[in-house]
Amino acid sequence: MEACLGSTSNSNKGTIVIDVPPYFDFEHCLTHLKRGDNDVLVTVHGHRVSKALDVNGVPMILELSSEASHGVEGNNQREPQPQSQLHATVYGLSHHRLASVDWEAAVRTEIDEWFDLQRDLRPFYAFAERDPILAPLAKRYSGLRIIGSSSLYHSLCWAIMGQQITMSFAATLKRRFVQQFGEYIEHDGERFYLFPRPEVVAKLTPEQVMPLQFSRKKAEYLIEVAVQIASGRLSKKQLIALNSFSDAVKQLTAIRGIGAWTANSVLMHCLRNPRAFPLADVGLHNAIKRLLKLEHKPSLAEMEQYGTRWAGWEAYATFYLWRSLDDEWG
DNA sequence: CTCCAGGGTACAC
DNA sequence: GTGTACCATGGA
Known part of the structure; x- marks a missing residue:
């Protein structure tokens, strides 16, 4: 398998404008994306973020910016004004015409799902106002x-990959995994990787993954999940169709390597369920301990009480608490 | 040196 | 049903 899919062509591109909902701040999102310094899938330059996409077999680069012009490379320290629109520019490869797919609809959906743009956060902010944490x-x-x-x-x-280990080590594992088994596009002098396809990983053996410093179990889990997805036994569409949070957790945790924490993390990041709540998460515990200046981390029973207290918005409470770990709280 | 990281499994009892 | 060793590695 040739890992390089090709290079982008300046004559094969398109631009669309994305309207954003109330309570959307692109700069806060960029800060979060920059924090994952080791993430090879996403590149942040100034006020612009780029990554590779695959739209029905057609590879492309997506550049997303809050500014209309993309002329400024590197560190542009000028603060843009609060924006009501985003500008997305898409570059195709010289031998894969963008026009052969409905890239515009796919890119709109991708951006919606990337930044949870379909969620109405006004009720969350009204709710959060009355919660001391x-x-x-x-x-x-x-x-x-x-x-x-x-x-x-x-x-x-x-x-x-993130189970049990530090975030920085998890990011290192992901980078190695992506660079070893993923395909990439050359664009603007850089390599933009696609996450390895499950059809590829399904054919690997643990011995091929372990040299990247994965434990044998993690290697087995990644391959088994790939097999389930490649075979169609597990899919996003089918999880959504369950239309039940607890049934989705049940189906996910039936897979070896996926416990309650992992299932809730996926329901939060991919299925976009606002009630996803990885209540056993140590980062969550540490964030609460630090913000409330507690002597000890909260117990499981206390975490269940927080879940009740934040019912309906557990996922956003969790995400903001994780975010707080990166900042000083004096 | 020990303990902890955005856990989960496979055992023991 | 709870308790515990184990996993791989890096940093405090």
Whole structure:
């Protein structure tokens, strides 16, 4: 398999404008994306973020910016005004004409799912105002949305990779996995990788993944999930069709390597369920402990009470609490 | 050196 | 049904 899919062509591109909903702040989202310094899938330059996409077999690069012009490369420190629109520019490869697919609809959906743009956050902010923990978070990170992924396989893999280890080590594992088994596009002098396709990973053995410093179990989990998705036994469409949060958790946790934490993480980042709540998460515990200046991390029973208290918005509470770990709270 | 990281499994009892 | 060793590695 040739990993390089080709290079982008300047004569094969298109631009669309995206209207954004109330309570959307692109800069807060960019800050979150920049934090994952090791993430090879996403590149942030100044006020613009880029990544590779596959639209029905047609590879392309998506550049998303809050500014109309993309002329400025590198660090542009000028703060853009609060924006009501985003500008998306898409570049195709020289031998894959963009016009052969409905890239515009696909890109709109991709951006919606990436930044959770279909969620009406006005009720969340009204709710958060009255919650002692969420109020300062909602104020500080106003307009930050849950940054996720449209790909079920990507979400599952990222959650599995992140089990138990530090975020920086998890990011290293992901980078190695993507560069070893993913395809890439050359664009603007850089490589933009697509996450490895489940059909590719399904054919691997644990021995091929373990040299990247995955534990044998994690290697087995990634391959088994790939097999399930490649075979069609597991799909995003079918999980959505269940139309039941607990049934989705049940189906996911039936798979080896996926426990309650991983299932809730995926339901939050990919299925976009606002009630997803990985209540056993140590980062969540540490965030609460730090914000409330507690002596000890909250117990499981206390976490269940927080879940009840935040009912309906558990996922946003979790995401904002995770976000708070990157900042000082004096 | 020990303990902890955005956990989960496979055992024991 | 709860308790515990184990996984792989890096940083505090």
